[in-house]
Amino acid sequence: MDIVLQQAANGLVLGMSYALVATGLTLVFGVLRMMNLSHGELYMLGAYILSALMQYLGLPYVVGCVLSVLLVALIGYFFGMTVVQPASHLEPINAMLATFGVSTLLSNLVLLIFKATPRMVSSPFQVVFQIGPVFLTIQKLIVVGMGLLLNLGVYLVIHHTTFGKMIWAISEQRTAAEIVGIDTKRMHNLAFTMGAVLAAISGVLVSALYSLAPNMGSGIMTKCFAIVVLGGLGSIPGAIIGGLLLGLAESLFTIIIPSQWTPAIAFVLLIVLLILKPEGLIGKSKGVKL
Amino acid sequence: MKRTWTRITIAVALVLVVAFPFLTNAYILGIAQAMLLYFIYAMAMNLLMGYTGIRSFGQAGFWGVGAYVTGLMMNMHQYGILSLLGAMIIGAVLGLAVGMLSLRLQSVYFFITTLGVSEMLRVIAINWMPVTRGPMGLMVQPTSMGLFLGRFEYQTQVYLLSVLLAVLCFLGLRTLMRSHTGKILMSIRDSEPLADSVGVNPTAYKVFAFATAGAITALSGGLNAMAYRIVVPDFLSMQYTTIGLLMVLIGGSGELWGPLFGALIYVGFNEGLRSIGEFRLVIFALIMILVVMLFPKGLIGTLKQQTNKIKQRKQQT
Numbered sequence: 001m002d003i004v005l006q007q008a009a010n011g012l013v014l015g016m017s018y019a020l021v022a023t024g025l026t027l028v029f030g031v032l033r034m035m036n037l038s039h040g041e042l043y044m045l046g047a048y049i050l051s052a053l054m055q056y057l058g059l060p061y062v063v064g065c066v067l068s069v070l071l072v073a074l075i076g077y078f079f080g081m082t083v084v085q086p087a088s089h090l091e092p093i094n095a096m097l098a099t100f101g102v103s104t105l106l107s108n109l110v111l112l113i114f115k116a117t118p119r120m121v122s123s124p125f126q127v128v129f130q131i132g133p134v135f136l137t138i139q140k141l142i143v144v145g146m147g148l149l150l151n152l153g154v155y156l157v158i159h160h161t162t163f164g165k166m167i168w169a170i171s172e173q174r175t176a177a178e179i180v181g182i183d184t185k186r187m188h189n190l191a192f193t194m195g196a197v198l199a200a201i202s203g204v205l206v207s208a209l210y211s212l213a214p215n216m217g218s219g220i221m222t223k224c225f226a227i228v229v230l231g232g233l234g235s236i237p238g239a240i241i242g243g244l245l246l247g248l249a250e251s252l253f254t255i256i257i258p259s260q261w262t263p264a265i266a267f268v269l270l271i272v273l274l275i276l277k278p279e280g281l282i283g284k285s286k287g288v289k290l
Numbered sequence: 291m292k293r294t295w296t297r298i299t300i301a302v303a304l305v306l307v308v309a310f311p312f313l314t315n316a317y318i319l320g321i322a323q324a325m326l327l328y329f330i331y332a333m334a335m336n337l338l339m340g341y342t343g344i345r346s347f348g349q350a351g352f353w354g355v356g357a358y359v360t361g362l363m364m365n366m367h368q369y370g371i372l373s374l375l376g377a378m379i380i381g382a383v384l385g386l387a388v389g390m391l392s393l394r395l396q397s398v399y400f401f402i403t404t405l406g407v408s409e410m411l412r413v414i415a416i417n418w419m420p421v422t423r424g425p426m427g428l429m430v431q432p433t434s435m436g437l438f439l440g441r442f443e444y445q446t447q448v449y450l451l452s453v454l455l456a457v458l459c460f461l462g463l464r465t466l467m468r469s470h471t472g473k474i475l476m477s478i479r480d481s482e483p484l485a486d487s488v489g490v491n492p493t494a495y496k497v498f499a500f501a502t503a504g505a506i507t508a509l510s511g512g513l514n515a516m517a518y519r520i521v522v523p524d525f526l527s528m529q530y531t532t533i534g535l536l537m538v539l540i541g542g543s544g545e546l547w548g549p550l551f552g553a554l555i556y557v558g559f560n561e562g563l564r565s566i567g568e569f570r571l572v573i574f575a576l577i578m579i580l581v582v583m584l585f586p587k588g589l590i591g592t593l594k595q596q597t598n599k600i601k602q603r604k605q606q607t
Contacts, residue, residue: 035401087583093345094539094582100532101579108571218528222409229402264413267406274403275391 002133007251013140015247016147017206021220022227022239023151024198027158030234031171031191032088034095038079038102040221042196046072046203047212048110051121061123065204069197075106076196080189088188103217111214123208143205150201154194155236167191171234219263226270245269307453311446319449320517325557326452327513332537332549333459334506339535340544341467342499343479345397348388348404349507349534351411352381354526356508357515358415358422361430369436370451370516377512378505385504389497405528412526427522430515448516455513459506464546466502475499479544507534540581542588551589 021043028036050068053059059067079102087095125138158164169177170184178184210216227246231238249269250262311319331353338344356377363373392403415422422428435447442450466472477485478492485492515521524530533556541552559577563570585592 083579083583090583090586093339093535094586097532097535097539097582098579101575101582104578105572105575108575112568112572222405222528225402226406229399233398258417260417261413264410267410270406271391271403271410274395274399 003255004252005132005134007255008248009134009136009140011248011251012244013143013209013247014251015244016144017202017209017243018220018224018227018247019151019240019243020147020198020202020205022224022231022243023154023236024195024202025221025224026228026231026234026236026239027154027198028192028195029228031167032084032188033171034084034088034092035099035225036084036192036195037096037100037221038106039195039199039224040217040219041103041106042072042076042199042217043203043220044110044212044214044217045075045106046200047121047207047216048114048119048214050204050207051119051212052114054121061121061125061208068204069200072200072203073193073197076200077189077193080192080196084192085185085188107214107217114214116214118211118213120211121207126208139205139208143209146201146205150198151236151240154198158236163187163190223263223266226266230270230273304457308450311442311449316445319445321557321561323445323449323452323513323517324561325553326449326456327510327517328533328537328557329550329553330452330456330459330513331507331510331534332541332552333463334503334510335534335538336541336543336545336549337463337466337475337499337506338503339538340542340548341472341479342475342496343482344393344496344500345401346404346500346503347401347528347531348406348408349503350526350528350530351404351408352384352504352507353511353514353530353534354408354415354521354523355384355411356381356511357521357525358428359508360512361428361515361521362421364433364516365428365431367431367433370433370447371436373433373516374451374455374509374512377508381508382501382505384508385501386497388504389500393496393500394493405531408526408528408531412523415523415526422521422523425523427520430519430521432519445517448513452513452517455509459509460550467546471495471498476544536578536582539586539588542590542592542594545588545590548588548590555589 021039025036025039028034028039046068049071050064053064053067054061083098083102087098123139125142127138128135158167166177166182166187169182170187174184223246227242228239230245231242246266246269249265253262253265310322335349338346359377359380360373363376364370388404388407392400395403416424432444435451474485474490474495477490478495482492511525537549537552537556540555541548541550559574563573566573587595
């Protein structure tokens with residue numbers, strides 16, 4: 001029983017990191033109506049820039065985190081302006097391949113600079129403590145806490161502010177939104193940068209828990225696509241619930257199946273769900289064209 | 291008159307392509323080999339994306355499965371051509387199964403489901419050590435291709451078989467797209483509700499297209515396993531799906547000759563950039579972004595657009 005509780009706690013932490021990445025992904029998907037294949041790379045960049053800042057500039061973890069997220073936000077804004085926003089006028093498949101180009105570019109640049117050896121980041125919050133039979137670290141609590149806070153924040157911003165309403169307006173009817181005076185280009189860039197920031201925050205938080213590799217982005221991204229579909233496209237609560245579910249499932253299944261098979265769980269869940277309930281776990285399906 | 295000239299050009303080109311292995315060295319032949327098998331892959335992708343309007347994000351799954359089936363059969367000392375047939379059958383069955391389960395989904399869900407299937411297959415390829423040898427990769431033993439090809443060197447045999455299969459696929463695809471079935475596929479691409487309303491069962495035709503493309507993609511993957519004699523789980527990764535999509539977009543989606551140019555340009559760039567060394571993939575990514583953004587209609591689509599403009603201008607003056 002103890003191991004189940006321990007794995008459930010670990011699953012919650014893992015799930016929250018998925019949820020953060022998935023929220024960013026679903027935001028870009030729901031608003032820009034675009035499969036953003038560079039999202040995983042922004043997550044990877046968050047972790048790598050942090051590790052570089054700590055190693056070469058000797059910055060403390062927290063300062064490194066803040067700087068790294070800011071830098072990724074800049075990088076995200078740059079690619080949003082130069083590639084993603086112009087590409088959103090093209091056929092969806094062209095736009096998607098353009099973002100795949102960005103992803104290839106970023107992952108190979110990181111591979112060139114840092115080589116393929118796995119890296120570690122040490123955080124001052126790795127203090128272990130015990131609640132009942134479950135061992136946790138402060139870092140893990142921070143991941144869960146930040147995850148909840150940020151996801152709630154994004155939800156509130158998207159659903160209860162003027163900015164959020166503008167974004168919904170654009171996703172419903174781009175031309176109409178332009179007619180009533182919404183600066184769609186700016187909104188697109190903001191939404192994309194918001195997604196990048198979420199990915200980067202997840203990256204810096206998780207970097208202290210798992211080792212870093214240049215291909216970590218694509219691994220988490222394919223899973224997060226499954227999560228986004230499980231939760232319903234464009235739905236933020238769906239992304240959170242889907243992320244937590246997958247994290248829990250992956251952790252708990254390692255008790256009964258060898259851990260190298262866990263990467264398949266996301267896709268097994270996805271396929272079973274789509275066969276049973278083709279419109280996603282939560283929410284109605286929106287007519288997203290692809 | 292124009293038609294005769296086109297035919298003569300094609301015939302001469304074909305003779306040159308067949309004579310190629312006897313005129314050149316192994317390195318150049320290897321590149322030509324890659325162009326051929328990617329041409330076959332791009333044709334399958336074009337059937338899906340360009341003609342039927344099915345967006346699949348999991349074609350690497352078929353490609354990789356084809357490679358594994360061919361490799362395993364060749365290691366059991368089967369003729370090369372039989373191994374490829376095995377790959378095609380498995381590819382078609384897989385396509386049928388995945389298509390029947392998921393082609394009724396909305397396109398975007400289908401897109402991600404196919405990604406899920408290929409990722410699942412990749413996890414299996416990594417972990418099913420006794421059969422696939424996991425991340426180390428499966429070495430493929432050379433065997434005779436069968437048919438009349440036995441007398442040539444191994445590399446030449448694979449090359450000539452690839453030429454034959456590429457030509458057969460091209461002619462098959464051309465015949466299919468000119469037939470009634472082909473017209474129905476294109477009508478589904480243009481408007482699925484409309485096709486549905488005139489009594490066509492879109493899902494059935496889409497499953498047919500998906501299974502056919504699955505078989506052809508598996509064939510291409512099988513040729514890849516044969517030519518380079520190693521199969522790794524990475525063949526099932528998203529990267530190979532995007533290569534297929536990219537080739538179709540470069541050549542021109544829904545254009546008969548599009549895949550040929552897509553494959554020539556893709557492999558050409560890929561090899562040409564090898565001299566740059568480490569920065570190859572970075573430069574490649576930049577070119578990829580520029581191409582899909584600046585020439586969304588692909589080479590043939592853009593050429594057609596330009597000639598139309600010139601014609602219009604002539605008519606005006």
